[in-house]
Amino acid sequence: MNIINVSYRNTDYNIYIDNNILDNLKNYVDTNKKILIITDDKLPKKYIKNIGKQLIDADLFVFESGEINKSEKTLFAILNHLAKNNYSRDSLLIALGGGITGDITAMAASIYKRGIDYINIPTTLLSQVDSSVGGKTAINSEHGKNLFGTFYNPIMVLIDPTTLxxxxxxxxxxxxxxxIKYGLIHNEEIINCLENENLNYEKLIKLSIKSKLYFVAEDPYDKKNRQILNFGHTIGHALEKASNYEYLHGEAIAYGIKKMIKGTDFENRVLNLLKKYNLDINIKIDIDKLYNYIKNDKKISNNKMSLILVKKIGNGFIKTIELKDIRKFL
Ligand SMILES: NC(=O)c1ccc[n+]([C@@H]2O[C@H](COP(=O)([O-])OP(=O)(O)OC[C@H]3O[C@@H](n4cnc5c(N)ncnc54)[C@H](O)[C@@H]3O)[C@@H](O)[C@H]2O)c1
Known part of the structure; x- marks a missing residue:
């Protein structure tokens, strides 16, 4: 069992990482509470059954999977379900699933009755290493990805690597x-692990979360260095939107990373890694369309934007550039 305590400002909760941790919920959760489990329709049912049977007063809210449904419509369906069924400020939400489920559940928890508790049980690799940590909640808008959101932390995160x-x-x-992003911006050990043949997920999850927390704890509200976590994301988010979510988030980020490392002396090392994990994807995209979506990025003001670059592996930094100069990277 790995326990990572997340403690900064007025935040204090634990992330528990262990194989089969979900079989013993009562050790972590007050199973008598009125609980709403939120998940999408593609999560294998065995996880829902396992969690559901351990809770006394739990109901289930299932939404259609996919980025297009990380939306105002789903968010308000959850909020109205809570209101209609008399969930109180003492009730608990459980996000069970990937990053979309986590982001939307967290946002619902943050605004229902001005905030109720939620537990995040991330079941995809992406959500275990990234979206379940750091307190960002979000839904998408037709004008851009993750455009509406709040900062709100869970009371606990339970990670079971066997769900992978x-x-x-x-x-x-x-x-x-x-x-790969964490390795490039913060910790070369992660890149070394990924270059080895046998993936040790538990170790990679732990190292990734520690890298993420390194930036989050110092700058929880994303005003300065937390933005380094957005390495590859400006172009990646624009690609997700411009392609109408044809590419998965990580695939789009890999594309963004590839553009950001062009011409560095570690370019080949990273390209080999992207190839190894089928992330060096051939993408045909209209550059003007991509640029138009970049213009809507949250981080842009006065036609200037913060670009994240990597000096050497393990060392990300922020550079402010004129918006139009992003074109050189596309
Ligand atoms: N809040 C943050 O800080 C943050 C950070 C990074 C990414 N994100 C967000 O995360 C989202 C992407 O998350 P994702 O990649 O997990 O996508 P996702 O939530 O769509 O999950 C992918 C699919 O896998 C299924 N699934 C989940 N667990 C499974 C399992 N164990 N076995 C089989 N199938 C399973 C889901 O039902 C879903 O259909 C994006 O919306 C992105 O913006 C948020």
Whole structure:
């Protein structure tokens, strides 16, 4: 069992990582509470059954999977379900699933009755290493990805690496893109691990979360250095939107990373890694369309934007550039 205590400002909760941790919920959760489990329709049912049977007063809210449904419509369906069924400020939400489920559940928890508790149980690699950590909640808008959101932390995160056994190879690679990002911006040990043949997920999850927390604890509200976590994301988010979410988040980020490392002396090392994990994807995209979506990025003001670059592996930094100069990277 690995326990990572997340403690900064007025935040204090634990992330528990252990194989089969979900079989013993009562050790972590007050199973008598009125609980709403939120998940999407593609999560293997065995996880829902396992969690559901351990809770006394739990109901289930299922939404259609996919980025297009990380929306105002789903968010308000959850909020109205809570209101209609008399969930109180003492009730508990459980996000069970990937990053979309986590982001939308967290946002619902943050605004229902001005905030109720939620527990995040991330079951994709991407959500275990990234979206379940750091307190960002979000839904998408037709004007851009993650455009509406709040900062709100769970009371606990439970990570069971055995849930990765049911993920497709494509979904695993999706998470590995974010892990590569951590290696590039913060910790070369992660890159070394990924270059070895046998993946040790538990170790990679732990190292990734520690890298993420390194930036989050110092700058929880994303005003300065936390933005380094957005390495590859400006172009990646624009690609997700411009392609109408044809590419998974991690695939789009990998594309963004590839553009950002062009011409560095570690370019080949990273390209080899992207190839190894099927993340060096051939993407045909209209550059003007991509640029138009970049213009809507949250981080842009006065036609200037913060670009994240990597000096050497393990060392990300922020550079302010004129918006139009992003074109050189596309
Ligand atoms: N809040 C943050 O800080 C943050 C950070 C990174 C990414 N994100 C967000 O995360 C989202 C992407 O998350 P994702 O990649 O997990 O996508 P996702 O939530 O769509 O999950 C992918 C698919 O895998 C299925 N699934 C989940 N667990 C499974 C399992 N164990 N076995 C088989 N199938 C399973 C889901 O049902 C879903 O269909 C994006 O919306 C992105 O913006 C948020």
């Amino acid at each position: 056994n049911t993920l497709t190879e494509r979904q695993k690679s999706n998470g590995i893109a974010e892990i």
